[in-house]
Structure formats: structure tokens, C-alpha cells
Amino acid sequence: MPRTESHSTREDELAFELDPEDVPVNKLTSFHGRLQHFLHRSSDEMTDSPAARTTAISQPTIKLEDTETKDQAIQDRAEPIKPSPKRRKAVQATSTTISRPPTRSTPPSPNKRKRNTPAPTPIPLGPSATESLLRDTIPPNLILLLVGVNPGIMTGISGYAYAHPSNLFWKLLHSSGITSMRHKPSDTYKLPSLYSVGNTNIVERPTRDASMLSRAEMNAGVPVLEAKIAAQRPEAVCLVGKGIWEAVWRVRRGRGIRKEEFRYGWQEGENMGVCEGWAGAPVFVATTTSGLAAGMKLVEKEAIWAELGEWVVRKRQERGFVPQIMKQEDI
Structure with missing residues (x-):
């Protein structure tokens, strides 16, 4: 009977921890890393009969890796993932680039004052390409x-x-x-x-x-x-x-x-x-x-x-x- 009382006490504690109204918790942390020693059963299946205890003992032990995966999935649903500062900046830059409308070149305002650039000074070129100041020197009877x-x-x-x-x-x-x-x-x-x-x-x-x-x-x-x-x-x-x-x-x-x-x-x-x-x-x-x-x-x-x-x-x-x-x- 002492063994039964001990088992009953543990089941009560398990039922308390698995209350559906409670917030999901990390069972791996809650049970000090010994979650694989506990079997998840409904309240109807938890009896004091030797057959039930035998069945419970004969069921395969849950692997730690599977439990960690389930716990992580529960935690992911409970708490949203916060992106790192670098990822947040990258996302903001991407969204800014996509949402930014295409820029259009606007013509200069007609009221904008133009710079008063001085006109280049013309260089005197002398006679045009078809003219020459050279004159013939051909008096009669030259040698x-x-x-x-x-x-x-x-x-x-x-x-x-x-x-x-x-x-x-x-x-x-x-x-x-x-x-x-x-x-x-x-x-x-x-x-x-x-x-x-x-x-x-x-x-x-x-x-x-x-x-x-x-x-x-x-x-x-x-x-x-x-x-x-x-x-x-x-x-x-x-x-x-x-x-x-x-x-x-x-x-x-x-x-x-x-x-x-x-x-x-x-x-x-x-x-x-x-x-x-x-x-x-x-x-x-x-x-x-x-x-x-x-x-x-x-x-x-x-x-x-x-x-x-x-x-x-x-x-x-x-x-x-x-x-x-x-x-x-x-x-």
C-alpha cells in the first residue's frame, strides 16, 4: 500500500501539471530533464489495477529528441520569434525598396534663375577662308x-x-x-x-x-x-x-x-x-x-x-x- 500511495501522489502531481487550463510550459525544464520517465495518459486510464500498471510499465519509453521537438513546437506557437536586429534592418530595407514608387525626373522650374555665364570673347580670325590680304606684285616687264x-x-x-x-x-x-x-x-x-x-x-x-x-x-x-x-x-x-x-x-x-x-x-x-x-x-x-x-x-x-x-x-x-x-x- 505505501507503494500505491506513492504512485497516487505522483499521478496527482502529474495531473496538476497537465491541467489544460494552464499555460503550456516546457516540460523538459519543469521535470528537471527527466521527462522520459513519465508516461502521458488520460485520467480514465490512470487506475490502480496491476494490469494497468503493467501496461504502463511495458509501453516504450519516449525519446528525448521527440519530446524536445514537441516542446519546441509548443513554445514556438506560444511565443513569436523575434528577428535579430540585422534581419530586422534587412527586412525594412527590402520593404522600403519594394514599396517605394518609381521616381520621375521633374523638369526644372521655369521660375528658377539661370546663371549669368559670360559669353566667350570672340577671337579675331582675320580674313575668311576664301579671302586673303596678299596682293599680286606684277608690274610690266619684270625679270x-x-x-x-x-x-x-x-x-x-x-x-x-x-x-x-x-x-x-x-x-x-x-x-x-x-x-x-x-x-x-x-x-x-x-x-x-x-x-x-x-x-x-x-x-x-x-x-x-x-x-x-x-x-x-x-x-x-x-x-x-x-x-x-x-x-x-x-x-x-x-x-x-x-x-x-x-x-x-x-x-x-x-x-x-x-x-x-x-x-x-x-x-x-x-x-x-x-x-x-x-x-x-x-x-x-x-x-x-x-x-x-x-x-x-x-x-x-x-x-x-x-x-x-x-x-x-x-x-x-x-x-x-x-x-x-x-x-x-x-x-
Whole structure:
């Protein structure tokens, strides 16, 4: 009987703990980790008969892992899971991103004051691309008329022939003996009176270099040049650059000049400006004086120009033309 009383006391305690009106508790904690020693039965099945006790003893013991799972499920239903601070921030960021409406670019308000930015100061560019301040110097009966391709940009702006510092024109005139000193570009319009030497171009449009001219422009300048020569009748014509003679050749023969047909110097039988009563002026083809042309060395250019210079000096002597020496104040 003492054993029965002990068993009855334990059942009463179990019934008290399993009261359905109580709040679910963690049985694993409540029974000090010995939950597997207790069998869950209804009140009807709890009797004092030996058969019932035998049945209760013979039932399999509940595993701790299963009990822990059930207890955890009960606790999960009883208490909601609180997310960690990091997870809470991530959820808030996600919800903010999803719920945020798409932004639209709004046009600037018409009442918004504009910044008063000063207008750029225009840079004076001189004459337009089709104009040049350079003028021909072709008085009648010159000893030599120099014919260039076209004015450079600096020449078109200044109005002085071969005005760029890199151009070798004034240097070669002096080294060849055509001029008695190395003149400045500003002396362009003094050459006829000082040396009986004039200047013109086959194309009047100024460009950075002669390669920017088309063949059509060069060809169109040939009859104009022929007319100038026929009108003023210089004793000889010097074409300053191979390209000028190539244009004359194309106009006269309707084809380009072959490599074996070209040579610098005097062109025999190829006078320019031929007209009634005049046989025309002999043609001398000199090298270009442009600083951009590096196909020939300076020594080679000076040799070709020296041939022309010898002829000019001789013709001046025949005429009795004495080159004038410029005064110091004119230099």
C-alpha cells in the first residue's frame, strides 16, 4: 500500500501539471530533464489495477529528441520569434525598396534663375577662308615672276608673302643671289623696285598647307596664271613647287606627269603666257619652300635655287639694272 500511495501522489502531481487550463510550459525544464520517465495518459486510464500498471510499465519509453521537438513546437506557437536586429534592418530595407514608387525626373522650374555665364570673347580670325590680304606684285616687264601655290594662313592674315617663320622662301632668295640680303616678309611689295622680282599664286584661297587644295582648284588656276603672264610679260617665270607644274601639265596634256618626265630647273619648250606677238616666258620649276615639306635637304634645295639665281643676276647685268641697297631705316 505505501507503494500505491506513492504512485497516487505522483499521478496527482502529474495531473496538476497537465491541467489544460494552464499555460503550456516546457516540460523538459519543469521535470528537471527527466521527462522520459513519465508516461502521458488520460485520467480514465490512470487506475490502480496491476494490469494497468503493467501496461504502463511495458509501453516504450519516449525519446528525448521527440519530446524536445514537441516542446519546441509548443513554445514556438506560444511565443513569436523575434528577428535579430540585422534581419530586422534587412527586412525594412527590402520593404522600403519594394514599396517605394518609381521616381520621375521633374523638369526644372521655369521660375528658377539661370546663371549669368559670360559669353566667350570672340577671337579675331582675320580674313575668311576664301579671302586673303596678299596682293599680286606684277608690274610690266619684270625679270622674274615668282609663282607660289597659295597663301598660307599667316600670309593671308598679314598680307605678306611666305610669312610663316618656318618657310625658307626669304632664306633661299638670299642664298641664291636673287636678293642682296635676307629680307623680312614685310618687304614683299618692295621686291619689284629693288630687284625687278614680282610675286603671285596659282590659287588665291589661303589654307594651312597646299595639300588641302583640290586638283580642280589647281587646274582652274592655270588659265588665270597664263593670262597674268601674257598681260605683264615677265622675262621668266619661276614655279615655287612641283605641284604647280603638275597642274600646268595636266591642263596642257589632259593627264598627269610621269615620274620620268619631271625634273627641276628649266623646262625646255614649255613657255607660259604665249600670245599673239609674244613667245611667252620660259619656265623654271624650283623646290617648294614650305617648312612642312621635308622630302629634300636644304643643301639640295639651295643647289636648285642657285641655278635660278645665276640666271637672274646675269639678266640684271644685261639690262644694266643695279639692285638697290635698302637704307638702314627701311630695314
